[in-house]
Amino acid sequence: MKVEVKHRKNKLGIVGWIGGGRFGAERYAYALHRLTGLGILAYFLLHIFVTGSRIGGRQSWESAMANFKTPLFKFGEFLVFLAFAYHALNGLRLIITELGFMLGKAQRPVFPYVTSVHRQRPLFIGLMIVAAIIIIFGGADFYFI
Amino acid sequence: MSETSAPEVQSSDLKVIKNVTFEILRYSPEKDEAPRAQKFQVPVIKGMTVLDGLLWIKENLDASLAYRSSCRMGVCGSCGMFINGLPRLACNNQIVHLNADTITIKPLPNYNIIRDLVPDLEGFFDKHESIQPYMIREQVEELNNPTGEFFQSPDELVDYIQFAYCIKCGLCLSACPTVATDDNFIGPQALAQAYRYNVDSRDEGAKEREEELYSSHGVWRCHFAGACSDVCPKGVDPAFAIQLLKQNMFMQKLHVHKQKPATHVIPWVAEHIPNEKIPKAPERTVK
Incomplete structure (x- = not known):
């Protein structure tokens, strides 16, 4: 006789991208990479919609542009720049590691284990510092220069 | 005694x-x-x-x-x-x-x-099974009725031994953020095992595993969150194996990846001839 077993679902879902445990920084970099990717995609769609307003003539274009001079949109534009800087430099790290660089070589596992995640960490930290510098200079250019 | x-x-x-x-x-x-x-x-x-x-x-x-x-x-x-x-x-x-x-x-x-x-680990083992985690050889007869051993050097062993330490505990899938949202993602454990067999010098099954590995739910779903490697209790480093699978695929597309021919069979040693340079083992202390 087959017994019907009621299993409880326990998938983390999107919450699992950010939460779900006390993991290393790369796991949060993964979540941020996805979020910034989606943000840039949303901006891209908005960008096409706005530039499409040119079809409606000069007045339509100028009124669309006037909307984007408000502080809120300026901040939004800075967020897009921030997302772009992070996404580009973290993406560079992913390309480098996906091609097998900076990961070390396969070896016999000896405790305490040193994994490829540890070996690529200097690259991760270095690129994040570059991203931070770009964001700081970009922010200064947005608001103060 | x-x-x-x-x-x-x-x-x-x-x-x-x-x-x-x-x-x-x-x-x-x-x-x-x-x-x-x-x-x-x-x-x-x-x-x-x-x-x-x-x-x-x-x-x-x-x-x-x-x-x-x-x-x-x-x-x-x-x-x-x-x-x-x-x-x-x-x-x-x-x-x-x-x-x-x-x-x-x-x-x-x-x-x-x-x-x-x-x-419930049923889906986990199904994914493991889907990548054919066993030795595949063109010489099926040799696998079924061996006439010797497949040669393997110590260096060739080091290429995969790390990934062969997997105990199938399932921790890596519970840490993986991609598994959290994609039911069909093969997952770090099975992908690491696919690499373990692909890179084994005695195996010829890389082509047969290709379709599963490079499908839309295969290696390219991994974005190197690295949580699988962080939690692995045996130092298997599945994230590393997945990046190496991606590297192999990329090299294949560029036609610069050279698949080494599988190692040959060496016949059984009929009689053990001790090496005179190696000293004899001492007498057993426990009989």
């Missing part, structure tokens, strides 16, 4: 160091609509693992507590649980080392719960 005596157990070793609260997520499919937390007070002695704590609860407080365990020494991979914010083996973590007065234990995330701390 010589006798070896077991080391004496000091009475101080059995002294209760402190009491720790075990907060365990319980779920009974017959009674509960949703999982519920239950607390137990556990006296801790030196060297006691989380699994020892669970065994103590089952023996002394609540016999209905369900969890999987077997070897108690980090080899069988049965006791994977979500302990204090990380997927870990209960037998591989001493309570004192967790440095907490409350230990929160939940079933592994990303798997359905069968009961209490018992996850």
Whole structure:
């Protein structure tokens, strides 16, 4: 006789991208990479919609542009720049590691284990510092220069 | 015949160091609509693992507590649980080392719960099976009726031995953020095993595994979050294996990846001829 077993679902879902445990920084970099990717995609769609307003003539274009001079949109534009800087430099790290660089070589596992995640960490930290510098200079250019 | 005596157990070793609260997520499919937390007070002695704590609860407080365990020494991979914010083996973590007065234990995330701390690993093993985790050779006859051994050098062994240490505990899938949202993602464990066989100099199955590995739910779904490698209790480093699979695919597309021919068969050694340069082993002390 087959017994019907009621299993409880326990998938983390999107919450699992950010939460779900006390993991290393790369796991949060993964979540941020996805979020910034989606943000840039949303901006891209908005960008096409706005530039499409040119079809409606000069007045339509100028009124669309006037909307984007408000502080809120300026901040939004800075967020897009921030997302772009992070996404580009973290993406560079992913390309480098996906091609097998900076990961070390396969070896016999000896405790305490040193994994490829540890070996690529200097690259991760270095690129994040570059991203931070770009964001700081970009922010200064947005608001103060 | 010589006798070896077991080391004496000091009475101080059995002294209760402190009491720790075990907060365990319980779920009974017959009674509960949703999982519920239950607390137990556990006296801790030196060297006691989380699994020892669970065994103590089952023996002394609540016999209905369900969890999987077997070897108690980090080899069988049965006791994977979500302990204090990380997927870990209960037998591989001493309570004192967790440095907490409350230990929160939940079933592994990303798997359905069968009961209490018992996850349903059926899908996990299906994925493992899907990548054909065994030696594939064109000479099927040689596999079925071997006339010798497939040659392998120590250097060739090092290429895959790290990935062969997998104990199939399932911790890597519960840590993986891609598995959290994609049911069909093959997952770090199976992908690492695919690499383990692909890179084995005796195997010729890389082509047969290609379709599964490079599908839309294969290696390219991994974005190197690295959590699988962080939680692996055996140092298998599945994230590394997945990046190497991507590298191999990329090199194949550029036609610069040279697949080495599988190693040849060397016949059985008919008679053992000892090497005179190697000194003889001493006489056995235990007979």
